[in-house]
Amino acid sequence: MSSLYELGIKHGTDKTIISATHKKSYLHIYERLFASLSQYEEIRILEIGVRGGNSVNMWLERFPNAIVVAIDICECDFKVFDESRYIFYRADQRDTDLLKEIGLRHKAYDIIIDDGSHIIEDYIESFYALYPYLRRNGFYVIEDLYNNYSEWNTTRTTRPNGNGTAFNEFQNFLTKQVHLGRAFDYTDSHLNIFSIHQYPGLMIVMKDLV
Template identity: 45%
Template sequence: MTPDIESLIRAASGRPDEIRAALDKLGLARVAELAVAEWTLRLDPPSNPLEIHIGLSVSDGRETADHTWVLRAGEPVRVLPGLHPGCEVRLRYDAEELITELWGPSRGRSSPSRAYELATAMDTHFPPRERQPSIAAASATLTAALSARAPDLGALAVRYGSDKWGQTHWFTQHYERHFAPLREEPVRLLEIGVGGYENEESGGGSLKMWRRYFPRASVFGLDYFDKSRFSGPRLTVVRGDQNDPAQLDALAKEHGPFDIVIDDGSHINEHVLTSFRALFPYVRSGGFYVIEDLWTSYLPGYGGDDRDFGVPTTMLGLLKTLLDDLHHQERDSDGEPSRDTAGEPSATEAGLVGMHVYHNIAFLEKGRNAEGGIPRWMPRAPHW
């Protein structure tokens, strides 16, 4: 499913003829199926107390594909093939417009410009008075899911059960500060750690949160346990060991490079360092490598050290080393940047351009670290 959606995302960023070509290649039925799945996963929980059927008709000018949503507060949203005879609301969409609406950048679009028509299916009379509030609420749930406004990441964390906000951590405010400029980009995001430990039914909250926050993203999860049940539209979960460089390299070659890598895995210091060394080279320029739960740097049970805070084998020790790598062009006494054994800057010396460290979380910004050192004519000692 993900490759088909990625082709639509690419097309939605381009010209109308590219969208038409993608539509012709996949076919209207497949595009409508993907659109309904994407739209459904973006829905907030319904608030309408009465069960409401809302139909969707998608047309490419030659044929039409129909689906029906069934919404009711406290129940999972259902999707039925075709138009249910009891539909009280019907949405009509041009297929190319819907592709743009779902997977294209907003480019300042506002609600009135969207190409849909909302109309009751009853021609001769208004819906019964007792049903009207539920019809309005269900309609609002559907249309709000296509809003260009960015959903609040903290609220999404709570909705999907991620611990990145409101439980043991307060991370989403920092994530939004750094990720907001990327929100409408077709990013590729990898998160290490799906959650739930060995329980195959538990976890996946953060991955779902990222998929909703980045409407054009392809999201990947890596976990030591089998969490494949969480795979779905724009979300792929892979089983693997974050402490195995060969597995990480294979993962990155198949699914990368990535715009964002987040380590929320075992929090064992050795594992975190192994993952960073293997995956940082696969982060695109302008992207981020994020390390969560820095507190285990002080816990011997996680390979941390509560006595020597400067050891390089902990997460915080890694960050202190990376500060030197960020400034590698200033270190050599002859004014030349330090080099690795091959005579070239290391991956972090050449590619680390920023570090942002907050309580228990660090954002490492990827780029080209080539500003050059301070000129040699600058004094190396005070001369006053």
């Protein structure tokens, strides 16, 4: 079976871009983390921000047991690898009521990826709307987090993220949930966060271990 990176190159997704320091792409990280999902009869992947469908076709080919639910602010017209396993919604991720409706309609998900606006307020609100629909042992991914920092954004006026303070507050809150989970039972909470993983450009939140 081809690796995610090989399929990413084949389908032309920008998730193949290599980290300047660590010489790994997002797909090298995902290959290690998501490999365990191949054992399931069916998995569900939700991705916000699919543009030309490059990553959609990569997911569909890599996981022949997957249903991919895609959300984008623009209408996406592209040839789908397997239309029987693909569901598309044209939606603005700022419409959290619609996100919750979509989440509930197809619950629950093994992987949720936010590759949408990359605006801090948007992905925080999207996280709170969709994380409750993540399965135990699932992965919630927020991509391209270098957009949070002023060093990157000095010439990118379309990314009004300031110096990243709002992101720091968000991740500090999530970290608090992880550690308080040692002392308090958050099983029935809408978050129930088990772990947070930081990688170059992305953050992955999990509900539990496999």
